[in-house]
Amino acid sequence: MISKGILVLAEHDNHQLKRATANVVSAASQLPGEVVVLVVGMECEAVVEAVSHLSQVKRVLVCEAPSYAEGLAENIAVLVAEFGKAFSYVLAPATTYGKNILPRVAALLDVAQISEITRIIAEDTFVRPIYAGNALATIQSLDPIKVMTVRPAAFKAAPMVSSSAAPIQKLFFAADLKLSHFVTRKSSIAKGPELSSAHVVVAGGRGLQKGENFGLLEDIAQKLGGALGATRAAVDAGFVPNDYQIGQTGKIVAPDLYIAIGISGAIQHLAGMKDSKVIVAINKDPDAPIFQVANYGMVGDLFQILPELSQELAIRIDKT
Amino acid sequence: MKCLVPIKRVIDFNVKVHVKADGSGIDTENVKMSVNPFDEIALEEAVRLKEKGIASEVVAVSVGSNMVSETLRVALARGADRAILVEHVRELESINIAKILKAIVQKEMPVLVIMGKQAIDDDCNQTGQMLAALLGWAQGTYISKLTVHSKDKKVEIEREVDNGLEVLTLALPAVITVDLRLNEPRYISLPNIVRAKNKPLNIVTVQQLGLELKEHTKLLKVEPPVMRRDCIKIKSVKELVDKLIDDKII
Numbered sequence: 310m311i312s313k314g315i316l317v318l319a320e321h322d323n324h325q326l327k328r329a330t331a332n333v334v335s336a337a338s339q340l341p342g343e344v345v346v347l348v349v350g351m352e353c354e355a356v357v358e359a360v361s362h363l364s365q366v367k368r369v370l371v372c373e374a375p376s377y378a379e380g381l382a383e384n385i386a387v388l389v390a391e392f393g394k395a396f397s398y399v400l401a402p403a404t405t406y407g408k409n410i411l412p413r414v415a416a417l418l419d420v421a422q423i424s425e426i427t428r429i430i431a432e433d434t435f436v437r438p439i440y441a442g443n444a445l446a447t448i449q450s451l452d453p454i455k456v457m458t459v460r461p462a463a464f465k466a467a468p469m470v471s472s473s474a475a476p477i478q479k480l481f482f483a484a485d486l487k488l489s490h491f492v493t494r495k496s497s498i499a500k501g502p503e504l505s506s507a508h509v510v511v512a513g514g515r516g517l518q519k520g521e522n523f524g525l526l527e528d529i530a531q532k533l534g535g536a537l538g539a540t541r542a543a544v545d546a547g548f549v550p551n552d553y554q555i556g557q558t559g560k561i562v563a564p565d566l567y568i569a570i571g572i573s574g575a576i577q578h579l580a581g582m583k584d585s586k587v588i589v590a591i592n593k594d595p596d597a598p599i600f601q602v603a604n605y606g607m608v609g610d611l612f613q614i615l616p617e618l619s620q621e622l623a624i625r626i627d628k629t
Numbered sequence: 630m631k632c633l634v635p636i637k638r639v640i641d642f643n644v645k646v647h648v649k650a651d652g653s654g655i656d657t658e659n660v661k662m663s664v665n666p667f668d669e670i671a672l673e674e675a676v677r678l679k680e681k682g683i684a685s686e687v688v689a690v691s692v693g694s695n696m697v698s699e700t701l702r703v704a705l706a707r708g709a710d711r712a713i714l715v716e717h718v719r720e721l722e723s724i725n726i727a728k729i730l731k732a733i734v735q736k737e738m739p740v741l742v743i744m745g746k747q748a749i750d751d752d753c754n755q756t757g758q759m760l761a762a763l764l765g766w767a768q769g770t771y772i773s774k775l776t777v778h779s780k781d782k783k784v785e786i787e788r789e790v791d792n793g794l795e796v797l798t799l800a801l802p803a804v805i806t807v808d809l810r811l812n813e814p815r816y817i818s819l820p821n822i823v824r825a826k827n828k829p830l831n832i833v834t835v836q837q838l839g840l841e842l843k844e845h846t847k848l849l850k851v852e853p854p855v856m857r858r859d860c861i862k863i864k865s866v867k868e869l870v871d872k873l874i875d876d877k878i879i
Contacts, residue, residue, distance in 0.1 A: 381797075382758065382768055405790040409770050412723065412758035421722045421845035424753045434849065439751050440646045444655060446751075447850040488767035488803075492785065492796040505791070509879075533879060541809070551773070551789050551810065557752065558809060560791065566878045576645075583856055587878050589869065590860070605872055606860045617866040625870050626879065 310432060312342030316370075316393050318385075318401040318410065319360055323350045323378065326359040328506040329402035331468075332461035337400055338365040339429045345370060346475075347392065349385050351378035361474040364467045369475050374483035379491035380406060386413035387484035394418060394454065403458035403561070404505070411458050420452035425561075427463035441557040442580035461505060462563035462584060497550040502536050504553065509535025509566045512555055512582070513543055516571020516592065516611060520548040525615040526570060532622045538562065540578045556581035571611050574599030591615075630779060632675040632684045633739035634709065635730055636691045637665040638700040639750040648853045655750075655851060662696070664703055667745025671807045673814040674775060675743050676708035683777050684741075686710050690733050692717055692726055698830060705825035706817045712830045713737075715838065725842045727759035732838040734764060739802065741784070746771050746806040757806035767799035771808045 315337040320327040330346070337344045345368045346360045353373065361369050370392065376384045393399040393414060401407030403425040415422035427445075428436035434449045435457065504510065511530040513523055523537065530537050538560070539553040555562055557577040567585035572578060574590070574597055582588070583602050590603035591611055600606040607614060640646055640655070641663040647656045664672075678684035689704035689712040691697045701712040715729050734742065747754035761768035773794070774787035788795045789808045799805070835842060863869045873879045 382770075383761075386762060405771060405788075408754050409758065409768075412755035413762040413768065415755070416724060416727060416759035416762035419724070421724045422753075422755050422759075423846065424751075424755060438854070439851070440640075440655065441749065441752065442854060442856075443646050444648050444851050445854050446848060447852075449847040449849050450845070451847060452845050486765075488800050489769070490798045492798060494793065494795050496793040545810070550793065552791060552793050557749070558747070566873070579856065583854075587873070587876060588858070589873075600860045601857055603860045604858055605863050605869060607863045607866075607869060614866060618869070621866050621870050622879075625874065 310397070312340070312432070313395060313397045314342040315340050315344050315398040315400060316396040317344060317346045318389055318399070318407065319346050319348045319356065320402050320404060320406045321348065321350060321353060321356040323353040324355055326356045327402070327404070328466060328503065329404050329461035330360070331363055331466035332464045333400050333402050333459045334363050334365055334467040336426070336429065336459045336464040337398070338467065340398055341432050342397055343367040345396070347372070347389065349377045349388055351375055357477060359469070361477055362469045362471060364470050366475045369477045370480055371477060372480040372482055374485070376483055376485035381489050381491065382410045382413050383486045383488045384484045385410050386417060387486065388482055389414045390417035391482060392480065397454060399454060399456045401458055403460045407458045411456055415456040418454055418456065420454050420456055421450065423448060423450060423455065423457040425460045426457050427460050438580070441577050442583065443576060460561055462561050497552055501530060502534070504536040504538055505560050505562055507536035507562070508564050509533040510538045510562050510564045510582070510585070511535050511568045511570065512538035512540070512572060513548070513570050514540040514572035515542040515546060517543060517548060523549055528619050529568065529615065529622065532619065532626060533566070535564070535566070540572055540575070569599050569603070570615070572599050573597045574602065630684050630741065631686045631688065631737065631739040632678060633734060633737055633742045634668070634672045634675050634687060634689050634704070635742070635744045635756070636668045636672070636689050636700060636704050637745070637748045638662050638691065638693055638697050639665045639748055642666055642749055648851050652850045652852055654848070662700065664700055665745050665748045667747060667807060667809070669707070669814045670809065670811050671743040671745050672704055672707050672709060673812050674807060677812065678777065679708070683779060688713065688737055688739065690715065690730065692721065692729050694718055701830055702825050703817070705828040705830070706822045707814070708821070711828055714830065714832045716832055716834050721842065722845045723753050723755035724759055724845060726756050727763055728840055728842065729835065729838065730756070730760050731763045732840055741802065742804040744804070744806050746808055757804050761804040764804070767803040769797060769799050769803060769805040772805050773808050773810045775805065775811065
């Protein structure tokens with residue numbers, strides 16, 4: 310196969326490039342051909358600038374129109390399919406942004422989409438988790454254009470290089486299907502780093518008993534410069550908003566340190582965090598399945614352990 | 630307003646899955662099968678729309694072997710008015726399922742297709758978006774709230790996205806895919822199970838729909854992941870912090 314290159318759809322909010330894009334660029338650089346990033350939005354100069362400095366990026370395509378401002382899948386998919394058909398690969402991050410748009414692109418191109426790849430074996434062969442990560446499937450694509458979402462946590466982010474910038478090319482193609490309309494966005498205000506790209510994640514489950522107790526976790530997360538996460542059970546119980554959810558149907562994370570507090574370790578939750586580098590589990594039940602995937606386990610009452618841990622970190626982190 | 634609800638038969642979410650020793654797939658022999666949990670939520674939403682007088686009819690559709698008719702009977706017991714089974718033996722990619730559903734939509738002419746955002750077996754999260762693309766319809770994915778404005782021919786949806794919630798309006802007809810927090814499906818009552826036996830379940834084949842389906846991917850291998858770690862039991866908070874500092878993690 311002679312590669313016609315890789316088109317990566319950048320994720321952003323018109324102001325800031327989402328870090329996951331850098332992970333996808335890194336996956337793209339393992340494939341044969343030139344890495345080209347497509348930025349679709351409205352007044353997104355800062356995003357274009359950031360993309361042009363990503364290592365491995367050879368060209369940046371930019372398409373701006375009011376109909377692309379809010380990330381509506383129907384409009385963006387038409388554009389990505391139109392320009393994507395000149396490439397051998399079309400990639401996007403496996404986030405709610407990428408997963409919303411890319412299947413639509415694949416259907417317009419009459420090809421399959423391969424979801425959430427975690428490894429590239431060959432130019433047409435990829436590994437992806439199935440059954441909430443209880444199995445890994447190796448899949449060979451038979452399509453001329455391979456449309457795939459990439460699990461960001463499975464690939465190291467491509468670094469930024471300030472010394473050089475990839476050339477930028479403007480596209481003029483305003484698709485406006487008028488099928489869906491943006492009304493409003495309700496972002497929950499999370500303190501600290503973004504959950505899916507944080508180096509440290511402190512997550513709580515039903516064991517926290519009530520929402521207010523997440524303050525204990527927040528304190529630890531803050532001391533470690535980490536992000537707060539939660540299980541589906543904690544979200545369903547109303548302890549924290551839905552965007553804190555880690556697991557099969559929530560976010561997938563793989564930080565350097567994952568601290569699981571009051572989390573029993575349902576398979577659906579493990580699916581979202583088991584690739585973390587070091588996992589610490591704190592739980593009162595010594596038989597909780599979370600201990601089977603943890604490097605360090607502490608059996609005990611979290612309401613006793615957390616204040617102690619907070620104190621210890623306050624002393625030790627200043628010293629180190 | 631007619632609602633179409635696609636249903637997938639999957640290994641029950643409580644079953645611990647086992648990879649076959651020869652690496653050819655997942656063992657499904659003598660394993661409990663159920664309706665994909667997200668599809669149950671989709672069906673519940675459609676049934677509620679009918680109870681409110683918004684939906685006129687709820688049609689469940691599935692693709693698969695004859696065994697799937699058993700799963701469709703469950704959908705009928707959950708409140709679908711009738712069901713369609715598209716018989717097909719080979720495991721199909723989402724794009725092919727979307728093509729089959731498109732053919733069914735063109736026959737049935739629903740105003741709203743409500744489906745699960747993903748199946749818990751292949752975790753693909755594609756079919757709804759693909760169906761919407763093939764039909765040229767609006768799509769609303771990962772929804773946690775649905776309000777139908779029949780007069781204006783539109784729906785308002787709330788979507789669960791990575792950084793919170795997003796509210797959109799969609800022109801009808803539309804495809805929506807549901808997330809976990811849209812509703813809690815009800816329990817099936819015995820009278821409804823009995824009633825389901827007499828509801829219509831039609832079987833069609835892919836050939837009868839006039840479709841030729843291409844093979845897009847090949848499954849080469851399935852293997853179990855490495856998950857287990859040797860857990861070191863820690864006695865004190867000080868010891869834990871020591872370990873993390875020694876590992877250069879903090």
